[in-house]
Amino acid sequence: MELICPAGTPSAFREAVDAGADAVYCGFRDETNARNFPGLNFTREELGTSIAYGKARGVQTYVALNTFMRAGSEALWYGAADDAVRLGADALIVADLALMAYIAQHHPQQRLHVSVQASASNADAINFLVQTFGAKRLVLPRVLTVADIAALAPKVACELEVFAFGGLCVMAEGRCSLSSYATGLSPNMQGVCSPASHVRYREDGAEMVSELGGYTINRFAAEEPAGYPTLCKGRFHIADDDGYAFEDPVSLDVMDHVDALRDAGVTALKIEGRQRGKAYVAEVVSRLRQALAATPEQRPALLDHLRLLSEGQRTTAGAYEKKWR
Amino acid sequence: MEKFNLLGAWMILPKAISHPINHMPLPLLQQGTRLVFDQMLRQHPNLFDRLGSHANKSFRFTPTDLDLSFLVVPAQRRITVSRKSAQMAADASTGGPLLTLLALLEGQIDGDAMFFARSLSIAGDMEAVLALRNALDDSGFDLPRDLGQAAGPFAHLVTRMAEAVRRRALVGLV
Numbered sequence: 001m002e003l004i005c006p007a008g009t010p011s012a013f014r015e016a017v018d019a020g021a022d023a024v025y026c027g028f029r030d031e032t033n034a035r036n037f038p039g040l041n042f043t044r045e046e047l048g049t050s051i052a053y054g055k056a057r058g059v060q061t062y063v064a065l066n067t068f069m070r071a072g073s074e075a076l077w078y079g080a081a082d083d084a085v086r087l088g089a090d091a092l093i094v095a096d097l098a099l100m101a102y103i104a105q106h107h108p109q110q111r112l113h114v115s116v117q118a119s120a121s122n123a124d125a126i127n128f129l130v131q132t133f134g135a136k137r138l139v140l141p142r143v144l145t146v147a148d149i150a151a152l153a154p155k156v157a158c159e160l161e162v163f164a165f166g167g168l169c170v171m172a173e174g175r176c177s178l179s180s181y182a183t184g185l186s187p188n189m190q191g192v193c194s195p196a197s198h199v200r201y202r203e204d205g206a207e208m209v210s211e212l213g214g215y216t217i218n219r220f221a222a223e224e225p226a227g228y229p230t231l232c233k234g235r236f237h238i239a240d241d242d243g244y245a246f247e248d249p250v251s252l253d254v255m256d257h258v259d260a261l262r263d264a265g266v267t268a269l270k271i272e273g274r275q276r277g278k279a280y281v282a283e284v285v286s287r288l289r290q291a292l293a294a295t296p297e298q299r300p301a302l303l304d305h306l307r308l309l310s311e312g313q314r315t316t317a318g319a320y321e322k323k324w325r
Numbered sequence: 326m327e328k329f330n331l332l333g334a335w336m337i338l339p340k341a342i343s344h345p346i347n348h349m350p351l352p353l354l355q356q357g358t359r360l361v362f363d364q365m366l367r368q369h370p371n372l373f374d375r376l377g378s379h380a381n382k383s384f385r386f387t388p389t390d391l392d393l394s395f396l397v398v399p400a401q402r403r404i405t406v407s408r409k410s411a412q413m414a415a416d417a418s419t420g421g422p423l424l425t426l427l428a429l430l431e432g433q434i435d436g437d438a439m440f441f442a443r444s445l446s447i448a449g450d451m452e453a454v455l456a457l458r459n460a461l462d463d464s465g466f467d468l469p470r471d472l473g474q475a476a477g478p479f480a481h482l483v484t485r486m487a488e489a490v491r492r493r494a495l496v497g498l499v
Contacts, residue, residue: 009375009434009459009462009463010463011462011463011465012463015464037455038377038379038452038453038455038456038458038459038461039375039376039377039455039456039457039458040455040459041378055402056464073409195452196451196452196454196455197451197452199451200448200449200451201446201447201448201451202448203446203448208443208446220443222443223443225441225442225443226440226441226443227441249441275437276435276437276438277432277434277435277436277458277462278432278436278462278463279432279433279434279435280435280437280438308438308442309435309438309441310438310441311441313439313441313442314439
């Protein structure tokens with residue numbers, strides 16, 4: 001299986017390549033991608049240089065254009081697609097149907113991957129995207145079990161890519177409005193979930209309090225591992241309970257299921273984390289590369305410590321081994 | 326030795342090191358820090374590109390194992406050292422053990438992982454903090470090399486000494 005690795009900067013890109021990525025995905029410095037964070041992402045020149053670095057080492061570059069176009073501003077997304085094609089991107093990762101249509105019409109030779117943000121999780125939806133826009137690969141939403149994926153794979157006419165490690169969203173990818181509810185900005189439209197401009201941390205005695213858009217969303221005790229300041233991982237007071245209503249601060253790790261995913265027909269494993277530093281990228285890519293070549297018995301020793309780098313310092317296989325109804 | 330040491334023991338400075346630093350005269354600390362800071366900004370101009378307008382913000386760094394605070398305004402190429410009791414207001418602030426802060430400067434560790442582990446505290450303008458973190462991560466700071474280049478005729482000696490200290494710090498032996 002291919003290992004698809006994140007890069008938020010050219011330095012992280014080089015680390016991912018050197019650590020054993022088969023492909024690196026990245027985005028431009030604007031709202032055309034879902035990691036539109038301050039100081040992150042690539043200029044056109046940086047992307048060109050990075051693509052060349054990857055090509056020289058046999059590593060592909062995928063460009064994420066995975067936000068939904070704003071009516072009246074489509075030129076921003078069309079221009080980004082044109083530039084990514086011109087610079088030699090091996091694939092474009094797209095969520096918006098209209099952008100897929102533009103790419104299929106204007107760049108019919110360009111390889112198109114459907115983003116997780118498109119939220120296509122059944123054979124009818126996936127085959128529609130393949131037949132209509134010529135999509136070659138689909139990144140599955142993190143809502144299916146391994147058995148679901150095994151049942152789906154023979155029914156679709158494209159490659160399947162799944163998230164294997166890193167941040168875990170609430171199970172409504174491409175349709176989650178929690179960030180928008182609190183801040184007016186969302187990953188779907190502006191490329192920012194819980195934007196830094198709306199985040200504040202403060203100390204309250206021994207506790208660290210996180211606030212989003214003026215709402216207190218979590219309190220962490222002195223030594224308690226922390227999570228991202230997102231509403232989905234906030235603690236809420238509901239009836240007589242205080243706790244995590246949507247999901248705990250926890251990251252995804254499905255490397256225990258990697259053989260089953262391969263048997264299910266999955267083509268590629270994706271690592272989340274374009275917002276993470278180059279040291280994290282190098283470590284996770286390197287460890288996962290080793291784990292893919294290792295026996296199941298060897299994998300825990302290779303991967304166990306990655307948990308300490310993860311949100312909340314805990315990991316879960318999430319829906320891949322769904323135990324709830 | 327591994328290139329990065331994400332899980333290494335990021336040690337608190339031993340008193341044998343922190344005590345003399347804490348008792349150095351501020352003007353001396355200020356002069357030395359400014360010299361290194363100027364040199365490093367000259368060597369890494371791409372820092373400003375990623376910082377964008379956040380280069381005008383003030384950033385305070387407070388090592389938890391020293392009685393010192395550093396206030397940086399990148400656009401003004403200004404760094405000010407103060408005692409913690411007299412630390413200045415800032416748009417954004419970051420606190421943690423000195424070696425953790427220096428490792429972040431070099432991109433040797435991941436800021437998110439340090440935050441999750443509660444080894445790092447952040448406050449104030451989070452856009453500015455994030456922009457700085459990403460700018461530093463991409464800038465290729467290398468303290469031994471950068472310090473060496475600031476040391477003129479002693480460049481080789483300073484670089485080798487700093488590399489030795491970093492090696493020991495990376496394996497948690499400082």
